[in-house]
Amino acid sequence: MKQSLQYDQLSCRLRVEGLPDVSMGQGAGALGIITGWSLQWAGRPALEGRKEHLLALMQVVLPYARYLISGVPRRFGADPxxxxxxxxxxxxxxLLLRSSQADTPPLQLELDDAELADLVRVLDQLRLDPRLQLQLELPSPLPLRARELLERRPLAQRLAAPLGGVLALGLAAGLGLLLPEPKPVAPPTANPSAVQQPPS
Structure with a gap:
């Protein structure tokens, strides 16, 4: 029996269709084989594709959103x-979508933050839905590398503290050179008025 899963947000609607995998003993309410999906945007053309396209969408959008929240925006996915x-x-x-047909140009979609958040929500709802009994080949979330953590702060901000320390040290050294050298102190002399008393 054909199954349909639908997830709605303000700007988009994700609909996934498929069948339960009877060979795995799945019940009538499960979806173990994806036969197609569609993503409808408000005021934009709908996207459709096969399971491979849906997985490719999840494999780039979810890590991109995670890096964006971490303050390290970077591009995910590349030709082909x-x-x-x-x-x-x-x-x-x-968002750039490349068609598998050679005569179809890539489709570019400009998303604002709200539309990206809605897209991430519907993909997360699909990923966490217990009715979807299908192993999704998604990259496991890993902690950011040390270099990526450094890149969270702009280069000027990272160099501000070391350069400030060098300038402060140079200023202190320059001011120290401007101070006059202290005059040498003469050793104390004996008091001539003091008369030694002979021992009694």
Whole structure:
């Protein structure tokens, strides 16, 4: 029996269709085989594809959102992968969808923060839905590397403290050179008025 899973947000709706995998003993309410999916946007053309396209969308959008929240925005997906997402040079985010047909040009979608958040929510709802009894090949979340943590702060901010220390040290050394040298102190002399008394 054909199953349909639907997830709604303000700007988009994800609909996944499939069948239960009878060979795995799945019940009628489960979805173990994805036969197709569609993603409908408000005021934009709907996206459709096979299971491979849905997995490719999840494999780039979910890590991109995680890095974005961590303060390290970077691009995910590259040619020839079917989906690519990264920061938009103007503003927001740029989602690039490449068709498997050679005569079809790539589709570019400019998303704002709210639309990206809605897309992440529907993909998370699908990923966490217990009715979807299908192993999704998604990258496991790993902690950020040391270099990525450093890149969270701008280069000027990272160099401000060391440069400030060097300037302070140079200023202190310059002021020290401007101070006059102290005059040498003469050793104390004996008091001539003091008369030694002979021992009694």
């Amino acid at each position: 992968t079917p989906v690519e997402i990264g920061p938009n040079p103007g503003r927001g985010h740029l």
